[in-house]
Amino acid sequence: MNIWRTISSPHMALLAAVSASYLALGASTSxxxxxxxxxxxxxxxxxxxxxxxxxxxxxxxxxxxxxxxxxxxxxxxxxxxxxxxxxxxxxxxxxxxxxxxxxxxxxxxxxxxxxxxxxxxxxxxxxxxxxxxxxxxxxxxxxxxxxxxxTIVLEAKIFGRYILETKPNAKIGMLYQNDDIGRDALEALKSALGPRASEMIVSAQKYEVTDPTIDSQIVTMKAAGADVFYNSATVKFAAQAIKTAHATGWKPLHLLTSISANINTVLKPAGIDASKDIVSAFYVKEPSDPQWANxxxxxxxxxxxxxxxxxxxxxxxxxxxxxxxxxxxxxxxxxxxxxxxxxxxxxxxxxxxxxxxxxxxxxxxxxxxxxxxxxxQQLQLGKFDGERWALFGQVITDETEDVSGKE
Missing domain, CATH: 3.40.50.2300 (Response regulator)
Structure with missing residues (x-):
């Protein structure tokens, strides 16, 4: 028997409304x-x-x-x-x-x-x-x-503080994707650097996800005299940036966004020699890192x-x-x-x-x-030693004062 036919019209309307409200909340019926x-x-x-x-x-x-x-x-x-x-x-x-x-x-x-x-x-x-x-x-x-x-904001703030504590007179070049996340990273870096941001960031270069390469952006940052490179690019462009920087002889302190800190998909395609000494931030165990093998x-x-x-x-x-x-x-x-x-x-x-x-x-x-x-809301810094990410310092939160760590 269809239960809906055994209920009077007013009651049926009420039950239907209750049922619709219940389902709207995503309640499981099975x-x-x-x-x-x-x-x-x-x-x-x-x-x-x-x-x-x-x-x-x-x-x-x-x-x-x-x-x-x-x-x-x-x-x-x-x-x-x-x-x-x-x-x-x-x-x-x-x-x-x-x-x-x-x-x-x-x-x-x-x-x-x-x-x-x-x-x-x-x-x-x-x-x-x-x-x-x-x-x-x-x-x-x-x-x-x-x-x-x-968030990219947390990461950029931590990198900004790391720069201030380890290389206070840095000239920074930044590569970022031309969208909300890239612009968030740039603004967070500026915020972390404080009043010195305008003098420290000598070149901020954006790219589109449809661009074939980012070679010209790398050349521009190098020409601007940047000795710190904040590589906030996604996987494809991050690898290109590492490879191009190495090929042009540019050897800045290289900070790599965590979403691209993968040995097999970014560092190896870019070149192990080109990737050595890059610093990144971590929150999960990197699967291609030998330290986690067992x-x-x-x-x-x-x-x-x-x-x-x-x-x-x-x-x-x-x-x-x-x-x-x-x-x-x-x-x-x-x-x-x-x-x-x-x-x-x-x-x-x-x-x-x-x-x-x-x-x-x-x-x-x-x-x-x-x-x-x-x-x-926590990250830990690591430096690529040519084989693995050597983690250093403490686990950093947004409130942590010292982010320089002790390698």
């Missing part, structure tokens, strides 16, 4: 939880498609082990080609047609920004975005959006890759990130218990209390609150 995502499976940023593929592989493992709290995960991911208009189209499809409970691990600043207002208006969690802009940690304005990776967490990660994502590259840092984002979401679901409504998912994401993940560096933990949407 043991299956729908999780949505878009990734650049095509286009100029398709190298980052591994984030979506890695999340799918992580949930395959979770489901094979019985799910979380009695819920299996149905992971639905569409191609957005790293195009904000397409991201909007696909996210609307996920929310309005697929009726996902949450958007998880969406890659990129422009793509996340394009759907941020929409998801907050619909009260759909935009959780653990793989984007380093600080705009995804503003609970006052966007209470349904939370990033995951440390680490139990790394062994477990590689076993997961081999069994559930055999076509992926275990050395790719973004597979560590997708694996860790999946683990972070699992921690949220475990805290949710039986209530996996959108409201409770977001509430538990905003109440992480020093959560340790196996692939985070020792001493770095996830911590959030209703007023703090920065899950990771």
């Amino acid at each position: 043991a299956e939880l729908l999780v949505g995502n878009t990734s650049p499976y095509s286009g100029p940023a398709s190298g980052y498609a591994t984030v979506g593929k890695g999340l799918a592989a992580y949930f395959d493992m979770i489901n094979a082990k019985g799910g979380v709290g009695g819920h299996t995960i149905k992971f639905v991911s569409y191609d957005d080609s790293y195009s904000p208009p397409k991201t909007v189209e696909q996210v609307r499809r996920l929310v309005e047609s697929d009726e996902v409970a949450v958007i998880l691990g969406l890659l990129g600043t422009p793509t996340n920004a394009a759907v941020q207002k929409y998801l907050n208006e619909r009260k759909v969690p935009q959780l653990f975005s793989v984007a380093a802009s600080g705009r995804f940690a503003n609970p006052g304005k966007y209470p349904w959006t939370m990033g995951w990776i440390p 680490d139990p967490a790394m062994v477990e990660y590689r076993d997961w890759m081999k069994k559930y994502y055999a076509s992926g590259d275990p050395e790719n840092l973004f597979n560590v990130i997708s694996y860790s984002v999946g683990q972070s979401f699992r921690a949220v679901l475990e805290a949710c218990g039986d209530d996996v409504s959108r409201t409770n998912i977001m509430a538990k994401a905003a109440a992480l209390n020093n959560v340790e993940l196996p692939m985070l560096l020792p001493g770095i933990k996830l911590k959030t609150s209703k007023t703090d949407y920065f899950p990771i």
